[in-house]
Amino acid sequence: MLGMIRNSLFGSVETWPWQVLSKGDKEEVSYEERTCEGGKFATVEVTDKPVDEALREAMPKVMKYVGGTNDKGTGMGMTVPISFAVFPSEDGSLQKKIKVWFRIPNQFQSNPPVPSDDSIKIEERESITVYSKQFGGYAKEADYVAQAAQLRTALEGTATYRSDIYFCTGYDPPMKPYGRRNEVWLVKT
Numbered sequence: 001m002l003g004m005i006r007n008s009l010f011g012s013v014e015t016w017p018w019q020v021l022s023k024g025d026k027e028e029v030s031y032e033e034r035t036c037e038g039g040k041f042a043t044v045e046v047t048d049k050p051v052d053e054a055l056r057e058a059m060p061k062v063m064k065y066v067g068g069t070n071d072k073g074t075g076m077g078m079t080v081p082i083s084f085a086v087f088p089s090e091d092g093s094l095q096k097k098i099k100v101w102f103r104i105p106n107q108f109q110s111n112p113p114v115p116s117d118d119s120i121k122i123e124e125r126e127s128i129t130v131y132s133k134q135f136g137g138y139a140k141e142a143d144y145v146a147q148a149a150q151l152r153t154a155l156e157g158t159a160t161y162r163s164d165i166y167f168c169t170g171y172d173p174p175m176k177p178y179g180r181r182n183e184v185w186l187v188k189t
Helices: 002-008 051-067 141-155
Strands: 013-015 018-026 027-035 039-047 078-080 082-088 094-103 119-125 128-135 161-170 182-188
Touching: 018 141, 027 141, 039 051, 051 082, 051 094, 051 119, 051 141, 082 141, 094 141, 128 141, 141 161, 141 182
Parallel strands: 013 078
Antiparallel strands: 018 027, 027 128, 039 094, 039 119, 082 094, 082 161, 128 182, 161 182
């Protein structure tokens, strides 16, 4: 636990590499199209719980892994954003399933530490191209759903994206009260 706290407060922070391909603005909604680099990710999947509750279960597991609860006892530093996949229903609400994706820092990409918690998996993910909309505050499920709906409306008729999944991201530790950055990412098809 101490490693997790030390890592989140004093550890290095690396930004997940991406390249902005274009920027758009429609009906007061600003967004970017960007390609996000692939690599190895620590993942945790939680089912049968609402998104906010599932995050409260998954995030501490990821933070402990990053903070040194792994076979090497190594605190790796943070990579931002931390993203989690959500799975919308036909009506736009979210299914009771999430998958948290933490990109392993570059220094550990070739040989990531093995998680001590069996619920954490190391997975390889290809690069993805997304449409991203940024917003502030302490984001909850309702915020992500509303922001994704705004982005879909702004992209209507101009872009294609997956309807079965999207990503919600956060850049800031929970103790940061102001200037928080969150995003929703619709995955380009």
